[in-house]
Amino acid sequence: MSVVLRGGRIIDAEGERTLDVEIGDDGRIAAVGTGLTGDLDLDASGCVVSPGFVDLHSHLREPGQEEAETIETGARGGSLGGYTALVAMPNTDPTTDCVAVVEQVRALGRRSTCEIVPTAAMTVGRAGTDMAPMGELVDAGVGIFTDDGTGLQDPRLMRRLMEYSTGLTRRLGRPVMLAQHCEVSALSAGGYMHEGEWSSLLGIPGQPAEAEELMVMRDIALVRLTGAHLHFQHLSTASSVAMVRGAKAAGLPVTAEATTHHFTLTDAACASYDPVFKVHPPLRTDADVAAIRAGLADGTIDAVATDHAPHAPHTKERSFDEAPPGMLGLETAFALTLDESGLDLPEVLAVLSWRPAAIAGIADRHGASVVPGSPANLCVVDPDETWTVSGAAMASRSSNTPYEGRTLRGRVRHTIRAGEPVVVDGEARR
Amino acid sequence: MVTTKPTNGHLLGIDGMSRSDLEELLELTDTFAEVGRRPIPKVPALRGRTVATVFFENSTRTRMSFDTAARRLSADTIAFAAGGSSLSKGESLRDTVEVVSSYGADAMVIRHPMAGTAHRVAGWTDAAVINAGDGCHEHPTQALLDCYTLRERRGALDGMRIAIVGDVRHSRVARSNVLAFTALGAEVVLVAPATLLPPAVEGWPVTVAHELDPLLAGLDAVYLLRMQQERITEGLIPSIREYAADFGLSAERAARLPDDALILHPGPTNPGVEISAVAAAYHRSVILDQVVHGVSVRMAVLFLLLGSGRSPASTGGSPTDEEGGRP
Numbered sequence: 001m002s003v004v005l006r007g008g009r010i011i012d013a014e015g016e017r018t019l020d021v022e023i024g025d026d027g028r029i030a031a032v033g034t035g036l037t038g039d040l041d042l043d044a045s046g047c048v049v050s051p052g053f054v055d056l057h058s059h060l061r062e063p064g065q066e067e068a069e070t071i072e073t074g075a076r077g078g079s080l081g082g083y084t085a086l087v088a089m090p091n092t093d094p095t096t097d098c099v100a101v102v103e104q105v106r107a108l109g110r111r112s113t114c115e116i117v118p119t120a121a122m123t124v125g126r127a128g129t130d131m132a133p134m135g136e137l138v139d140a141g142v143g144i145f146t147d148d149g150t151g152l153q154d155p156r157l158m159r160r161l162m163e164y165s166t167g168l169t170r171r172l173g174r175p176v177m178l179a180q181h182c183e184v185s186a187l188s189a190g191g192y193m194h195e196g197e198w199s200s201l202l203g204i205p206g207q208p209a210e211a212e213e214l215m216v217m218r219d220i221a222l223v224r225l226t227g228a229h230l231h232f233q234h235l236s237t238a239s240s241v242a243m244v245r246g247a248k249a250a251g252l253p254v255t256a257e258a259t260t261h262h263f264t265l266t267d268a269a270c271a272s273y274d275p276v277f278k279v280h281p282p283l284r285t286d287a288d289v290a291a292i293r294a295g296l297a298d299g300t301i302d303a304v305a306t307d308h309a310p311h312a313p314h315t316k317e318r319s320f321d322e323a324p325p326g327m328l329g330l331e332t333a334f335a336l337t338l339d340e341s342g343l344d345l346p347e348v349l350a351v352l353s354w355r356p357a358a359i360a361g362i363a364d365r366h367g368a369s370v371v372p373g374s375p376a377n378l379c380v381v382d383p384d385e386t387w388t389v390s391g392a393a394m395a396s397r398s399s400n401t402p403y404e405g406r407t408l409r410g411r412v413r414h415t416i417r418a419g420e421p422v423v424v425d426g427e428a429r430r
Numbered sequence: 431m432v433t434t435k436p437t438n439g440h441l442l443g444i445d446g447m448s449r450s451d452l453e454e455l456l457e458l459t460d461t462f463a464e465v466g467r468r469p470i471p472k473v474p475a476l477r478g479r480t481v482a483t484v485f486f487e488n489s490t491r492t493r494m495s496f497d498t499a500a501r502r503l504s505a506d507t508i509a510f511a512a513g514g515s516s517l518s519k520g521e522s523l524r525d526t527v528e529v530v531s532s533y534g535a536d537a538m539v540i541r542h543p544m545a546g547t548a549h550r551v552a553g554w555t556d557a558a559v560i561n562a563g564d565g566c567h568e569h570p571t572q573a574l575l576d577c578y579t580l581r582e583r584r585g586a587l588d589g590m591r592i593a594i595v596g597d598v599r600h601s602r603v604a605r606s607n608v609l610a611f612t613a614l615g616a617e618v619v620l621v622a623p624a625t626l627l628p629p630a631v632e633g634w635p636v637t638v639a640h641e642l643d644p645l646l647a648g649l650d651a652v653y654l655l656r657m658q659q660e661r662i663t664e665g666l667i668p669s670i671r672e673y674a675a676d677f678g679l680s681a682e683r684a685a686r687l688p689d690d691a692l693i694l695h696p697g698p699t700n701p702g703v704e705i706s707a708v709a710a711a712y713h714r715s716v717i718l719d720q721v722v723h724g725v726s727v728r729m730a731v732l733f734l735l736l737g738s739g740r741s742p743a744s745t746g747g748s749p750t751d752e753e754g755g756r757p
Contacts, residue, residue: 195629195630196629196630197630197632197633199628199629199630200628200629200630200631200634201633202545202546202567203545203546203564203565203566203567203568203602203605204544204545204546204565204566204567205566206629208629272549273545273546273547273549273550274550314522314524314525315522317522317523317524317525318522318523318524319523319542319543319544319546319547319550320544320545320546320547321543321544321565322523322544
């Protein structure tokens, strides 16, 4: 079955033009031109056709916490958000720290509506003590290692992991990437929100910004020592952004992401005491939000990620300390980035699509320019449509969105994954 | 300061209460203090109503005080107490609240080790929620009884200079009292080692000091907070001995206070730590008054929230009529 996206404005890494896109039944773009026809015509007039989005940071909860999310439901939410690839975090149960679990995630991913890119833990069980079998995992195609959820505390082990990873470049065919959740737990332990004026008023114990910043500083020094490629996950503070900016200026092989919530919400939201606003790293101050936006604007931050973290409703109906941290993100990311990042539309698409695709090592099939022969991983977005966020209406098994009831501008109309229209007119097809 | 939540129908904190709200409660307290002095200190004001104490943290005094207040108003009382977290039983906080609600509680007096819990509970129940201490956040009835105690001795708080001394960082009592004392016109100075102050107090209507001695002669009241042994293992102070030496109200320091200065403590005291036994027993110490007034204040709060918000004069007879008086 061939599909034609008709009358849309194409925006990709090469620029902008208004042309029809024909997708062949081989899952690749067959033609880009005018007056194209196919078995299925999807209206893209008034919309933008973009390479599909790539999330560097999704918690899909499978295996282990299927009550909160599955790969199927997470991928469906991703498709509704314009994503064609999701990088799955390894804090599953059991931990994704061996080939068997990687293969399970990948097999479940193949039946879903996104490409699921498994990552693996850097250390066994994410315990921060023993190295995961990185060579074996690289041979199984894993290119990203992270203990996300916690930072790797031991500086000596972090150094060794970095050194070891540099020796695996040939086996993977590109540099292995370590992704760090920067948090010195000795400073953050017992804290449930950003430490500052609001935590002082609210009486919620806080985590200082320095808990993140000390690890950013340490890891930049270790990258200088080892030459390893390090990706900074969910940067949240002004000083973190400044340090990464400096590291990039010095030519170090570092990349960085920021989440939508860290440039749209502040710690003031915790005044509701609703743990839907509890997240790690925590929501910070207005000044930090401004710094994240500035980091996106000047390229210090390469990509917008979601840190999509579903939690079953009853787990958020606890006191602020006992509720788990995390919030949904896949279905709101495009609109929030368009509305609030300060980036113009082509840059919004860049930080959601081709830049993260390159970081994830999947640029051959995601984020590719919309030209004949490219794999048809595309989304069609309407930058002007407004809609109201409802957690209950989301595809996720959970509903912990911090944007409940908010009206956003910018909506995904169609998503094409490997040639298959998985979202049509804003509805998931499977 | 900021308003974190409306107090309509609940008493969640001093935050959000105006001077006139506070004064109304203190005046109502006078009425119930009088009841407490009667030979039979019991009135039928809340007959048929149920007050539930829901405590997720150990407490003897506060629970007994609320219990006594409720019984003096002829309310029925039920109690839920869980030592540790609800999490350990796998039950969500909301489940617990719904179970207690279903026993017909008209008021829920809640204490929890985490800030904000009373605010959350208020969204899950039709009962009036009274915050009896939420983590390091607020303890509004303690602040009310402290204000009542000061007001009783000094007529008004206006212009008083009050030092709150000790572990302000972890103290819900200090947070509520800063708000209440300043709303009623007092000047507050927080006195503590830097590690025991909240991380950011710049926006608070207080001054901060790290030494007690230079302040003593200018104080109208000194409010001592309880010091806990855990603060040493947490690396916040070197030792209890050093804390007591620098911040404890010894008999010698008490003697350097002005003659009419008052000494307050939320209890239970650690004799020899934040206050010496001699200072606690000093004639200017009003620590036992605080305990007595606690019951009166809590009667006033329960009456205000459960007596349909009507003033005592308009409840079809007075709520303070004795048992067997007019219905």
